[in-house]
Amino acid sequence: MLDFSFEIIDETKINIQYKYGSEFFNFNLYYANGExxxxxxxxxxxxxxxxxxxxxxxxxxxxDFHVMLAKEKIILSQLRTSVNLQSNEPDEWVADRRNADYSRHDDELMDYIGNHSFEDILQLEREQIEARVQFFQQIIQRMFMEGLGPEDADFIKVQAVIRIYKETYDRLGELNDDWRGDRGRRRW
Known part of the structure; x- marks a missing residue:
């Protein structure tokens, strides 16, 4: 499996998966306000x-990220991140997180909520769940290739995980469908 993959949702949204260490992390690359x-x-x-x-x-x-940006005509030097990559906080702030002011986290959350509809969030959740289903299906295929089957306890557990993820995927889809119609897109 690749360390980097992406899915173009539309001309203003790209979902990215990046492997760091042994874990995959998900990112949104979105176009808003001209950037x-x-x-x-x-x-x-x-x-x-x-x-x-x-x-x-x-x-x-x-x-690979650079190539994807070039193909999508996104200039790396003009790319913004919603995360401050430079630590310019005073040492006291870093040293004592217990007394931290968490209002900045609330601001980021409110900013995120303001830029995404409920349907967008559900769709992103479904995409992440679909990626997990594919991951566990690869595991079960490998187990099957190694001679393990329904008589193996771990095989049964992996099947159960796949079933749970698929049910969750379907239930989230139903939830999103319940909100469609003439009401348009809702905000949180």
Whole structure:
């Protein structure tokens, strides 16, 4: 599997998966207000600014990412990130997180909510779940190729995980369908 993959949703949105270490992280690359912005979509990255900065910095140096940007006519030097990649906070702030002011996190959340409809969020969730289904299907295929089958306890567990993800995918789709119609796109 590749370290970098992307899916073009439309001319203003690209979903990106980037492998860092042994884990995949999801990003949105979206065009708004005349500029392209790279935004982390995983809670672990949103909650951990240092890790997020590290992973975004690595992604910005990835050659496959550069090629994708060039093909989509996005200029790397004009790309914004929703994450501050430079630590310009005072040392006291970094040293004592217990007394931190979390209003900045709330501002980021409100900014994100303001730029995405409920339907957009559900669609992104479904895409992430679909990626997990594909991941576990690859695992079960490999297990089957190695001679394991329905009599193996781990094989049964992987099948259960796939079933749960598929059910969740379908239920989220139903939830999104319930909100469609003449009401248009809703905000949070």
């Amino acid at each position: 392209w912005t790279l935004h982390p979509f995983d809670g672990i990255l949103i909650q951990n600014r240092e890790m997020c900065s590290l992973i975004v910095s690595e992604l910005l140096r990835n050659k």
